[in-house]
Amino acid sequence: MQTSQYHVFSLPPELLDSLTPRNLINRAPLRKSTPEPVAPVSKSGPRACNICQGVIFLDLDEQRVHFRSDWHRYNVKTRMNGGKTVTESAFSNLIDGLEDSLSGSESSDDDGDDSDAVNILLNKTKTLTARSPSPDAINSPRTALSWFHSPPSTQIGIYRSILPLRTETDAYLKELRMMQSPVPHGRTWAMFMIAGGHFAGAVVRVGQPTHEDTGDEKGRQNKPKRPKPDTEVLLHKTFHRYTTRRKQGGSQSAKDNAKGPAKSAGAQLRRYGEQALRDDIRGLLEEWSEDIAGCERIWIRASISNRKIFYEYDAAPFSKNDERLRTFPFPTRRPTQSELLRSLAELVRPKISHFTEEELRAQDEAYLASLPKPKPAPAPAAEHAKEKPKQPKLSKEEEIFREKWTRLLEMVIKGRLDALKGFLEKESPSLGGVDAQIPDWAGEKRVSILQLAVENGHEEMVRWLLERRADPTIPLPAAKIGEDAGESHMSDASESGYLPSLNSRRTAYDLARSKAMRDIFRRCAAAHPTWWDWLGAARVPSALSQEMEEGREEKKKVRRKGLKDRVKEREAREKDRPKSPHAEVVAEIKEEVPSTAKSRRLGGASGGAEGVAGLTPEMRAKVERERRARAAEARLKSFGG
Numbered sequence: 001m002q003t004s005q006y007h008v009f010s011l012p013p014e015l016l017d018s019l020t021p022r023n024l025i026n027r028a029p030l031r032k033s034t035p036e037p038v039a040p041v042s043k044s045g046p047r048a049c050n051i052c053q054g055v056i057f058l059d060l061d062e063q064r065v066h067f068r069s070d071w072h073r074y075n076v077k078t079r080m081n082g083g084k085t086v087t088e089s090a091f092s093n094l095i096d097g098l099e100d101s102l103s104g105s106e107s108s109d110d111d112g113d114d115s116d117a118v119n120i121l122l123n124k125t126k127t128l129t130a131r132s133p134s135p136d137a138i139n140s141p142r143t144a145l146s147w148f149h150s151p152p153s154t155q156i157g158i159y160r161s162i163l164p165l166r167t168e169t170d171a172y173l174k175e176l177r178m179m180q181s182p183v184p185h186g187r188t189w190a191m192f193m194i195a196g197g198h199f200a201g202a203v204v205r206v207g208q209p210t211h212e213d214t215g216d217e218k219g220r221q222n223k224p225k226r227p228k229p230d231t232e233v234l235l236h237k238t239f240h241r242y243t244t245r246r247k248q249g250g251s252q253s254a255k256d257n258a259k260g261p262a263k264s265a266g267a268q269l270r271r272y273g274e275q276a277l278r279d280d281i282r283g284l285l286e287e288w289s290e291d292i293a294g295c296e297r298i299w300i301r302a303s304i305s306n307r308k309i310f311y312e313y314d315a316a317p318f319s320k321n322d323e324r325l326r327t328f329p330f331p332t333r334r335p336t337q338s339e340l341l342r343s344l345a346e347l348v349r350p351k352i353s354h355f356t357e358e359e360l361r362a363q364d365e366a367y368l369a370s371l372p373k374p375k376p377a378p379a380p381a382a383e384h385a386k387e388k389p390k391q392p393k394l395s396k397e398e399e400i401f402r403e404k405w406t407r408l409l410e411m412v413i414k415g416r417l418d419a420l421k422g423f424l425e426k427e428s429p430s431l432g433g434v435d436a437q438i439p440d441w442a443g444e445k446r447v448s449i450l451q452l453a454v455e456n457g458h459e460e461m462v463r464w465l466l467e468r469r470a471d472p473t474i475p476l477p478a479a480k481i482g483e484d485a486g487e488s489h490m491s492d493a494s495e496s497g498y499l500p501s502l503n504s505r506r507t508a509y510d511l512a513r514s515k516a517m518r519d520i521f522r523r524c525a526a527a528h529p530t531w532w533d534w535l536g537a538a539r540v541p542s543a544l545s546q547e548m549e550e551g552r553e554e555k556k557k558v559r560r561k562g563l564k565d566r567v568k569e570r571e572a573r574e575k576d577r578p579k580s581p582h583a584e585v586v587a588e589i590k591e592e593v594p595s596t597a598k599s600r601r602l603g604g605a606s607g608g609a610e611g612v613a614g615l616t617p618e619m620r621a622k623v624e625r626e627r628r629a630r631a632a633e634a635r636l637k638s639f640g641g
Contacts, residue, residue, distance in 0.1 A: 003345075146159075
């Protein structure tokens with residue numbers, strides 16, 4: 001498939017005359033149809049109807065009466081729409097089922113008008129529809145392009161959105177031929193794109209007017225007139241506003257609606273950019289309102305929220321339900337002037353392909369064979385069973401057992417340690433102790449109550465469970481590894497030199513979210529090294545004994561003491577540094593100057609005038625004397641040097 005050199009509004013007449021709709025109904029029948037009876041050629045012999053299953057007439061008057069009958073007209077319309085004809089008795093049965101009568105249609109003298117009964121019957125049997133007799137053609141998906149075939153091996157495709165709304169499939173070719181007729185002032189389209197703060201809009205002419213101004217030919221009779229292009233840009237405008245954070249995606253308003261309004265300076269700039277972009281677009285639409293009113297189509301590429309910019313306000317040039325509105329039926333890139341021109345060329349340049357009729361038939365058959373076969377409808381009993389599954393009835397002992405586990409899990413999740421102690425002392429034998437596995441029906445992601453307590457961050461409960469010899473080596477369920485992968489804490493690596501592997505077996509220690517929680521496991525490992533395989537199966541990186549903690553505290557004290565000593569040394573050096581004879585006066589002035597006098601301007605005060613602003617006359621004199629003394633000292637040093 002390639003883009004042709006033709007223009008959709010100026011196709012060659014010889015090409016138009018040879019076009020036929022191209023779809024699945026144009027394929028050759030898979031089986032030979034029954035040959036229809038042929039009427040005798042001889043004028044003196046009997047006459048027959050080729051439509052109504054070979055009915056024979058004795059004279060011309062009888063044949064005319066038959067052609068005016070509802071039965072014949074019904075069969076003609078049915079045959080034209082791809083259906084099967086019916087016998088006269090079958091047609092009578094169909095008519096009897098209708099509430100409306102024939103209302104004297106056989107006595108009508110107008111052969112071109114159909115009776116109400118025929119129309120009602122055709123609508124009831126759903127045969128007077130678009131030309132799609134094959135169920136495969138009805139169920140086939142509609143594409144953005146509508147194809148037409150020109151023998152022997154040429155196909156032309158145009159976008160359906162160019163045609164008027166609610167155009168039936170069998171009227172596509174008629175509309176295409178009507179589009180070739182020029183309109184008085186030419187066909188114009190309005191095209192708008194907005195995305196990521198970028199906007200591009202244009203009003204283009206896609207069809208020439210019926211009469212052209214020939215004033216340019218005066219004085220240029222020897223030169224041929226230059227032909228006008230098929231498309232012409234009449235108005236265009238592009239602009240950009242900062243509305244989207246770079247590499248983040250989504251507008252600021254969408255983020256505010258999802259997570260609440262942000263308070264950063266960038267968020268405020270993006271909100272301002274959205275409002276400014278909305279005002280710019282609406283101002284442009286108001287400026288182009290007269291040109292947009294005469295447009296045949298209005299093409300908009302925008303998100304659902306951005307589409308409201310164009311029509312949800314009082315002075316909008318078009319409404320939401322305007323029949324001229326269209327969306328681009330193909331992907332588009334960033335809104336720019338060049339992208340608008342590319343999209344315009346894509347719309348007005350038909351697609352062309354070259355396949356023979358045999359190749360097209362083979363394509364249709366291959367496509368129909370690839371369609372999934374409809375699934376058989378499930379039995380009513382199966383649907384009823386699926387909607388209302390039978391739940392197993394629990395015994396009284398099972399209900400009591402589930403109630404105990406529910407109470408236990410609630411205590412662990414809420415961190416009620418005192419209640420947990422009393423409950424386990426009473427119900428531990430029936431539940432299985434502190435290492436009992438949590439039942440599957442509870443819906444918890446953890447296996448033991450120790451893992452559940454660590455996950456909820458209850459340090460005292462974890463310490464008590466470890467002292468009660470709760471097993472820390474029980475692994476997490478394998479099915480939940482992917483969910484817990486983001487809970488591994490890498491802060492232990494710098495402290496203990498142990499980095500847990502996300503792909504290995506994980507335990508309750510890996511669920512600890514704080515350093516204090518991890519120290520509880522390490523202290524228990526140091527106090528009871530023989531209870532469990534702490535450094536192996538329990539995945540505790542190292543034990544933390546009392547001596548190690550004391551040594552760590554000593555190191556901290558030494559660091560703090562060294563820091564204090566360095567501060568004292570620095571203060572002593574500053575104290576021993578020689579001072580100028582006027583240093584005391586300057587220090588006194590600095591203490592008396594209010595802090596507000598230094599911060600009246602951005603960046604602090606600078607210069608002589610700003611330094612004495614807000615001081616009394618006596619203080620200003622002291623400051624002036626100090627400045628003069630420093631200047632004199634500087635001059636004496638320069639002379640001595």
